[in-house]
Amino acid sequence: MVHGPVNFLERFLDPLADVLTPEIARRILSVQLDSGARERALYLAERANEGLLTPEERTENEAYIEAADLIGVLKAKARAVLSGHRP
DSSP states (O other), rough: OOOOOHHHHHHHHHGGGTTTOOHHHHHTTTOOOOOHHHHHHHHHHHHHHHTTTOHHHHHHHHHHHHHHHHHHHHHHHHHHHHOOOOO
């Protein structure tokens, strides 16, 4: 069994699939970061890979990662609803 934050999110959000309509699922799939946030996330990821994050940047980068995990799980649930494969 896989453990970790994404697995927890998947299990925690399983009931969400029961209430997702196709319209809401499509809207979830259309969610994108704005260009400023996307550029900042990429900048922080590069600095993290180089080991150059300040403590404040590390906290910000972790928030981006957590948000990306959440959005990723929501989008997976939305795709499952649209394909007819509800968990």
